[in-house]
Amino acid sequence: MLAYKFDWSVLWRQPYGEWLLGGIWLTLQLGFVAWIIALVLGIFLGTIRVSPWPWLRFLGTLYVEVFRNVPFLVQLFFWFYAGPMLFGREIQFKINAISGLNYYVAIIGLGLYTASRVAEHVRAGFASIGQGQYQAVLSTGMTHLQMYRYVIIPYALRVIIPPLTTEFLTIFKNSSVAMTIGVAETTFVSYKIDNETFHGLEATTGAMAVYLVLGFAVVRLMGFIESRFRIPGLVSR
């Protein structure tokens, strides 16, 4: 075992302490903004996967299969390096000139990726609703659109809160992959501190503590939401 002198002050000493705080702030931003994209797109995709139109179902399934079966790192690199090229040369240069492009790409990429996972949970949520429920709603004279808007989606969303909690936790963990395209979030900062001080062990341990606290906070928050929107009459979990 090498003689290693621990120096935990890299976690608060300036400028490292400030870097770390900035990193945490970026992790929170990535997680929350991408989560909004993932939720909206995921609910949409999950819904069209159970729609009566085969070609819509096919599109939904195609999206989910593609985004679930390609590593997130590869997706992120594709959007960041190849994404701007898809628009042709002129627009490519304009896109590449945007300052903070990696930040936007990370949010969109994370949102698109997580949407595929949310869609799977939403679909499972719909599947858990019995056929009788659908028939009952339609027999009251509601249209298909109204049925989804007022009955099925609000119901399914409540049923899938526990699996969505897991996804919400995962989105913060996955946001760490954004470091590979240079977004200075928590993991990136801990690596950068290692570059400057050679105390990567302390820096990464500190970053682990950050994610643990964040995870704990998310579980608490979702527990509150779950009890707030509990369906009366269902066994609470």
Added chain:
Amino acid sequence: MFDAVQRNLPFLLAGFLTNLQLAGCALAGGIFLGILVGLGRISSKAWVYRPVTLYVNVLRNIPLILVIFWFYFVMPILVGKTLHPFVSAAVSFIVFEATYFGEIFRAGFQSISRDLVSAAYSTGLTYWQTARYILVPIAFRRMLPSMITQSIITFQDTSLAYVIGLQEMVRRTTIVDSMEVRSIELYSFVAVLFFVVCFIGSRISRHYEEKGRRANLL
């Protein structure tokens, strides 16, 4: 159009082989350690159950990239010399994936009802016969779909060893791309390779899931 891919095919595919090897190590070690973790999680002894639970809960809340970095920093201190990124990555994957496999095994073990065990004993089977002919086959069939799914995730995760400079597929693609500047073709190619392997895997998983459902096992 895909000439940039063609020119560098052997280089890229060698990287893909590294991904497969890393996944192989991670799965072998992760499943073995995962069985111990799963047993520890259902243990009635607090000194076994508590630390194992803590280990699982901590690791499952931390991003894999951070775990890869942590071992990359801690291994040289423990071993006293710099290790090859593959070894360092393999260790982090085993430690990380064992917590996920551990939870799969725990669920599998717990899914077997006590009545079933009692029934097996009442026919005169010994403890080991019960385990060998009743418990293990049933638990294994129940766990198989989740195990395959987790294996696919593990395989996808091997791309993250990129961050400590391991020359796997994605790292090699960035190297080729910096020379060829053919991002669309190159990254599409990586995506397609991963997609094919993972898609086939997910179909196999679904096949066993439906088989289990038909046999009333799930």
